[in-house]
Amino acid sequence: MDLPKEVQIKYSGVSGGIAGCFTRMICQPLDVVKIRLQLQVEPIDVISRSSKYRTIPQTVVRIFAEEGVMAFWKGHVAAQMLSMMQGLTQFAFYERFNRVLRESTLFEGHDRTRNFVCGAGSGSFATLIVMPLDVIRTRFVAQDSVGIYRNTLHAFEQIRYQEGIRGLYRGLGPAILQSAPLTGGQFMFYNLFGNVTKRIKDMPSEAMLAPIELLGCGALSGICTKLLLYPLDLTKHRLQIQGFSKGRQTFGQHFVCSNMLQCMHKTACEEGVRGLYKGISPGLLKVGFSSAIFFTVYDEMLYVLNRKHNNY
Numbered sequence: 001m002d003l004p005k006e007v008q009i010k011y012s013g014v015s016g017g018i019a020g021c022f023t024r025m026i027c028q029p030l031d032v033v034k035i036r037l038q039l040q041v042e043p044i045d046v047i048s049r050s051s052k053y054r055t056i057p058q059t060v061v062r063i064f065a066e067e068g069v070m071a072f073w074k075g076h077v078a079a080q081m082l083s084m085m086q087g088l089t090q091f092a093f094y095e096r097f098n099r100v101l102r103e104s105t106l107f108e109g110h111d112r113t114r115n116f117v118c119g120a121g122s123g124s125f126a127t128l129i130v131m132p133l134d135v136i137r138t139r140f141v142a143q144d145s146v147g148i149y150r151n152t153l154h155a156f157e158q159i160r161y162q163e164g165i166r167g168l169y170r171g172l173g174p175a176i177l178q179s180a181p182l183t184g185g186q187f188m189f190y191n192l193f194g195n196v197t198k199r200i201k202d203m204p205s206e207a208m209l210a211p212i213e214l215l216g217c218g219a220l221s222g223i224c225t226k227l228l229l230y231p232l233d234l235t236k237h238r239l240q241i242q243g244f245s246k247g248r249q250t251f252g253q254h255f256v257c258s259n260m261l262q263c264m265h266k267t268a269c270e271e272g273v274r275g276l277y278k279g280i281s282p283g284l285l286k287v288g289f290s291s292a293i294f295f296t297v298y299d300e301m302l303y304v305l306n307r308k309h310n311n312y
Helices: 005-039 056-067 069-073 076-102 111-142 152-168 172-200 211-240 260-271 273-277 280-311
Strands: none
Touching: 005 056, 005 069, 005 076, 005 111, 005 211, 005 280, 056 069, 076 111, 076 152, 076 280, 111 152, 111 172, 111 211, 172 211, 172 260, 172 280, 211 260, 211 273, 211 280, 260 273
């Protein structure tokens, strides 16, 4: 967590990329369940006869029964590319931006504010870079057995041909609005919880926390920020499937909207305020696990790379 700054900067991109790929592989099934629930217009209620998915256990069982176990890793290739690129971009940008701001008098004595600003900037930049992969991943998760897209490259070509470049950036608005405070908040809370843990244990600031402590700090940082920003995540995914009704004909009513504000307003009016939080349970489980694993693997990789560096 507090390795020498030159080590963090040198290996941050590699560590972030590895952490992103490993986290995605483990947490992809929770993401699939979350997105399916987010996109469903019908109520998520055990007594609703019109709903395809009614509860989390029933959703898991139905996906498995209808599509097989590999359905929980739909869009995994695009998702892995997304995680790797996002991890590389986000952490490399974060450490370099942090080094610049650390030397600025504006943030002197305001470490948590600096961590938030750096995290927000790195998250926004990474989101812009990987947005086409995010759209492709969402559509793979959203499509039914008809299978409009065969693979990631085919999906990219079809979206670009049928919807133009704009189609590859559907949902960019809420994605940026979400990623900036989400990433900034995660870095801020992660460092905050880490520092608090060290003070409680009377550890020096440069000491390395145990893996279980890193897991706890990462999980809490993800949950705290995700709770505040979840409606933007739902809005992003609903915007990403606009123009994709043919690919999900067996999933019930198709949600139609043209922009972020209309999407949020229509969802709240037709499905209630609770509609903005559809899929929140697997969403929190996913972000808790993913943040915990991500930051733990990231810090452990920095430690390993630093040790190898010092051996040469």
